[in-house]
Amino acid sequence: MTKHTDHLIVISFDCLSSLDFPILEELPHFQQFLRKASICKNVETIYPSVTYPCHATIVTGNYPKRHGVINNTLLQPGRPSPDWYWHRRYVKGTTLYDEAKKAGMTTAGLLWPVTAKGKIDYHMPEIFANRPWQNQIPVSLLNGSFLYQLDMNRRFGHIRKGLNQPELDDFVLESTVYTIKAKRPNLMLIHFTDLDTHRHLHGFSSIEAHAAIQRHDIRLGRIIQALKEANIYERSTIIALGDHSAMDEEKAIKINVLFRERGLIDVSKRGKVRNWQAYCNSCDGSAYIYVKDEKAKEIVQTLLNELLKEESNGIERVLTSKEAADKGADDHAAFMIEASKGYYFTEGLEGSFIDRITAEDVKERRYTRACHGYSPEKADYTTVFMASGKGIRENVIIPTMQLIDEGPTFAHLLGLHLGETDGKVIEELLL
Structure with missing residues (x-):
């Protein structure tokens, strides 16, 4: 050439x-x-x-x-x-x-x-x-x-x-x-x-x-x-x-908190993950959901469908593995989830499912004021x-x-x- x-x-x-x-x-x-x-x-x-x-x-x-x-x-x-x-x-x-x-x-x-x-x-x-x-x-x-x-x-x-x-x-x-x-x-x-x-x-x-x-x-x-x-x-x-x-965000979503509550993530008294059947791997504005087996996948799918019904949960869309792959993302994930405007995902395991981001959070580097990772369609x-x-x-x-x-x-x-x-x-x- x-x-x-x-x-x-x-x-x-x-x-x-x-x-x-x-x-x-x-x-x-x-x-x-x-x-x-x-x-x-x-x-x-x-x-x-x-x-x-x-x-x-x-x-x-x-x-x-x-x-x-x-x-x-x-x-x-x-x-x-x-x-x-x-x-x-x-x-x-x-x-x-x-x-x-x-x-x-x-x-x-x-x-x-x-x-x-x-x-x-x-x-x-x-x-x-x-x-x-x-x-x-x-x-x-x-x-x-x-x-x-x-x-x-x-x-x-x-x-x-x-x-x-x-x-x-x-x-x-x-x-x-x-x-x-x-x-x-x-x-x-x-x-x-x-x-x-x-x-x-x-x-x-x-x-x-x-x-x-x-x-x-x-x-x-x-x-x-x-x-x-x-x-x-x-x-x-x-x-x-x-x-x-x-995009700016005001709230952080911790899907792993819900997985832990449903027994899909086992955490030791010292806060370390000992075992997991489902895990939310954050990409900030989006996230991959990985599962170990079909049973965990069914539990996760039911949970995500419930979360989608309420706008305040901050989840705009749930993609299947094939839909994620069609967009060029990892097809090994069971699901990919997209955050609504003003929200983003973290991998936190503690506290509430959704946190409102404060100035103190940002100062202590717990959360951020803006992020990316969102769908190109935004x-x-x-x-x-x-x-x-x-x-x-x-x-x-x-x-x-x-x-x-x-x-x-x-x-x-x-x-x-x-x-x-x-x-x-x-x-x-x-x-």
Whole structure:
């Protein structure tokens, strides 16, 4: 295949929504970028619309049931902090960065989800210390490019304050700018989470979220400037995108509390799950329900049908395993449930079935103010795609596209092929 660009820079602004576009158009660096960019203001995300499945979709062109990353977190019933789908081994099939590497291209990945232990030349994976005995820096070093990360930490580690934002994204930005100038990668995948973090903590339209968008504008400007200083700007393609939107919530639903009451989950006196027949695995705005046998499935189905009758229970829809699979979600779950507007699911086992979220809850990180994971069919829930540079037509407006289309389009730009994918190349964008 013909290569259409020498350097593809993919910048994921986590939780950037179509509703943010009017703000972007007023910010100086986005405004300048958009003068020649081709855009789609209505990108349909995937189900469940959470970060790790979304980013695996972006680099594979496939739905979660096909690439295998069906949620952010693994099914680990009762664990206060479940492990995430951090590692490349969870992705079935090939990826954009695998194909680039095979073609002899230089690759870089900074906090791109589901890449730990992946074969990326300059690699700072998104993974965090999830055991009391672990330390963040060694965990990162051992799962990415050891010497590269040591160098980035030596140069810019003073900026970071653990996983806090905006300092984490500021650290990623400085590492990105340095990597562009020093390494000039052919493919660079960058993941910024500042906006997502502040929407979770403060709400979709909060002052804090707006400030994060303004910081992202500065980050975009710095990256473009770095490409110019590296003398590769004219040979580069810049992609700025979101992975999903978000919605505010007021109440948290704990389905596992009801499962426990019905004897489907056995919890020890110390609060640990000893055994379970049914379990609600949260995707925030949606959730998977897993069962061990047909008897448990019948009990769960009866319970869910009862809950659906009362609007105040916060469940908008119950999907069968087949219906979930038809939407690209995990077909191993017995059911998938969708939260109503203003609600979201947690895996809590204690207390009442539904909690009203208070300021104290958010402060103590028990619950959040906004989340995602909802069905792509929810109103005002699309994300955005913006592309400019080598190989891209100027000022083309794509009315609608899907997240699954991004990977095949990126592969085409680099003269690569991802094989048979759920998504397609957006030909209208390309020269």
